[in-house]
Amino acid sequence: MSDDAYLTLAGRGTARFTVQGSEFIGHAAPVDSVEAAEAFVDEIEAEYDDATHNVPAYRVRADPFREYASDDGEPSGSAGKPMLSVLSGRELENVVVVVTRYYGGTNLGVGGLVRAYSQAAKDAVDAASVIEQRPQETFRAVVDYDDSGTVRGILESEAVTFEADYGERVRFEIRVPVAEADALRDRLRSATSGRIEL
Template structure:
């Protein structure tokens, strides 16, 4: 698991087209982990349970990195692998796709299927849009009011997303890029002489 910038899809999207009477619907979604990827695959398969095939593929930044695809009853290598190949060629991660096919009565052959499944994934990814993301982690800092201004200043200068709650103490909840989290914790610790409680 690296802390570098990676590309993924911006939002859920789908795209449909027909080839010789068969309807293909590509679905794409950003997913944070394998469990969410599988939940998305299950949700699409449930929604389109009357389809002839629901072919899944995903690439997820995990430890170790996970790639998965299935032909879901199509001839071996004609569906899942072409779908996964598109994700690899676009170099997108934390993405799950499902291609739904309603059979139209004409056999497309392995080459025709591979082209159709690839196109369905390409169209869905294009529809969703590709964005760059950095892995983030959540950091929670709790301080007394005396230290809150100092800590808030550090957090604001670090340009990270945060929310502050003012109760008996002040708690700041932040989303910090993984690559910068250790440095930010150190700066807060030294600025408050270790009084800040950091989780």
């Protein structure tokens, strides 16, 4: 894995199982900010507002790096911390997990809760599937039509994501891994003899 790459989730995942009558539903999602993580937590709490507990945990690449977990009324350290341990143990970043519990009438004890919440977090992460991600940066390049073929050719050969808008001039919206952005800008500048606007 390259220096700036990190592991996160490909998409959302859900998993459910029952332990001694209590139903556990794990929800996992990739996020790009603390706000997005909090919004996902709010969304699950709203959707499962009749649940006994909705326990959140997240790890977000922010400045500074943010880790958060709450037990949401479960005994201290029995729910949120074990879920956070699953995320950090797998070195996942920009990820949020919420485990919903419907109480089934039997107390599971702290050990039982730790196992159940950990399992629900693991299963939800597995359902979402883990991918390697690299920090991306977006920039715009504007050229005259004469240079647009050259620029497009370079972008396609570099296999970066871009969208082209053909107006009076051609505007490219380019998404590229941060680590490669400067080199790509230099290449575009030299290929167009500096006529490109970045």
